[in-house]
Amino acid sequence: YRSPPPAKYGGRHTVTLIPGDGIGPELLNHVRELFRFCCVPVDFEVVRVDSSASSEDDINNAVTAIKRNGVALKGNIETNHNLPPSHNPGTICFDLYANVMHCQSLPGVPTRHKDIDVIIIRENTEGEYSSLEHENVPGVVESLKIITRVNSLRIAEYAFNLAREKGRRKVTAVHKANIMKLGDGLFLQCCKEVAAGYPDITFDKMIVDNTTMQLVSKPQQFDVMVMPNLYGNVVSNVCAGLVGGPGLVPGVNYGKDYAVFETATRNTGKNIANKNIANPTATLLASCLMLDHLKLRAYAKMIRKAVLKTLSETQLQTADLGGQGTTSEVAHSIMQEIQRGGPRTSEQI
């Protein structure tokens, strides 16, 4: 499931771009500018899905566009409470079953904890996000959390496979099976079964409340973590906070045939929209992950290097990191950094 979609004419890829709400549009514009500047052979097909004007038709158009292109880069969409629940229409339509977030301490970013390097793999389709709720008796609401063997095996397989690929030593399953004995018990059972097929990787398990406690005191003990949907939401937000905030961490949603790239924590940032103060790092790193996925690795490496170099320059850091830099200053500095790298020859690309 890792082969990139077929490129269109002349070796250029087409990628669906969903600007979303809040700071999404402006940050994705920076991505486009940067790609143009670097002559990245990617064309963006913009599809508007956001909280203001989305009918069922708009969402269907977006779905078709992603199906056609196979890859999407998106900003975050605010929940429209008037529409039926569809927190991420993509995850259901394309079966984007694995949400992967690589959380690393980045140089130059002031944080309380150092040397964090955790990969969080979150089951993205079921669990508490099944949207199955009903009110049998007035005043009593039941919400169903569904755990299936098929999806648990699939996500566990994904986690161990990724761990092996990246040379990681340990996979920790996060659960609450002492309380939800059948549900999380099934999830744990599946993880254990898959672990048996990977004897080179240590399999560990930890209860979710203890996990959060350990994360804020000794996050360096974690390597790869796999978990059901809701705990994934909690743990990924905790980890993103630990390494410096929502402006720094990219996230990917993988399905068998599709991949959607976004910021790891799905905040729209509507309070800071259009003020030129948002941190573009997470979005730019997400676009680099997308380039890796499309096998345009040299471009990915070049842009990532420039982004991280700029990030370590404290005078340019944006407000979320305690600095006073603007988004455009950061973008400009990244372009300058790339230019300093010299013209690219055909061997490099």
Next chain:
Amino acid sequence: MAGNAWRSTVSRVMGAIKTQSPQPRTFSRGIQTVTLIPGDGIGPEISTAVMKIFEAAKAPIQWEERNVTAIKGPGGRWMIPPEAKESMDKSKIGLKGPLKTPIAAGHPSMNLLLRKTFDLYANVRPCVSIEGYKTPYTDVDLVTIRENTEGEYSGIEHLIVDGVVQSIKLITEEASRRIAEYAFEYARNNQRASVTAVHKANIMRMSDGLFLRKCREVAENYKDVKFTEMYLDTVCLNMVQDPSQFDVLVMPNLYGDILSDLCAGLIGGLGVTPSGNIGANGVAIFESVHGTAPDIAGKDLANPTALLLSAVMMLRHMGLHGHANKIETACFDTIREKKVLTKDLGGNSKCSEFTADICRRVQDMD
């Protein structure tokens, strides 16, 4: 003498009549009885430490020790021993050490049993950074209030077909209203500025939506306390970056479990975190939430801080603020001085030495 006893009886009766009142009750000059459940493992030694400190502080507390190991009642149902229940019903206030839950004992967890017996619906954990016990977070001062009876911990699960399991999360109007009211009352009584409801109503629209609605309704009656709402993931994200922005947090069961442990981690772990459980009918049980630590049990190495701070919380609940402040200050001073710390706090003193130091400080304060 008779007048005092009569007055305290009246106040207790009045307290019982105001059934759902979570306000701290001021007790008149009589000695107040508290049911003490030492627990297992290090439980007995830390309970002894607390009793010693209370004696040194001349707190007007009389301890009634009880055991809560489950017994099978008539009809085959597991229940706590009737002497324990009787004692709690009379005193209304309990202090509990850690209880061990044997894996295959056949009876449910003791904590669960206590919760069901006394309808302990609110779990309250104040998390305050302890000066002298360094963690990466220095400015934590918040309270997590967790609904403790329903939500994701309903225990209702079904195997639909082979390989498909459903767990039911139950949210009721009554429980949500009750916990919201407790949260606002607590905020008002403890001079806290704001209450934040933590939820995921964007995903779980009906269940968390109901919880949120009830919080909003109750907030209308407490205009002196600021009410905000925040998504669970946003709270987590912000909590690890800047915990000082949070004050009182109220939430359903699972989120409360995760967040209260997260906050405990911020201030140094379960060994220093107090906890209180508020029940219907004015019952309140304060407890330490760490484990029984069987490996150091009986060796005078345990750290009584968590149980002590829970006991301080209990004093405040009873309105005995003077004694509460005295004991808490003595405890924090001892930790800050770093001379007689137990092993888990980074020192190598004994539990008795730690306790003696606090007793000395308390006595010096008079």
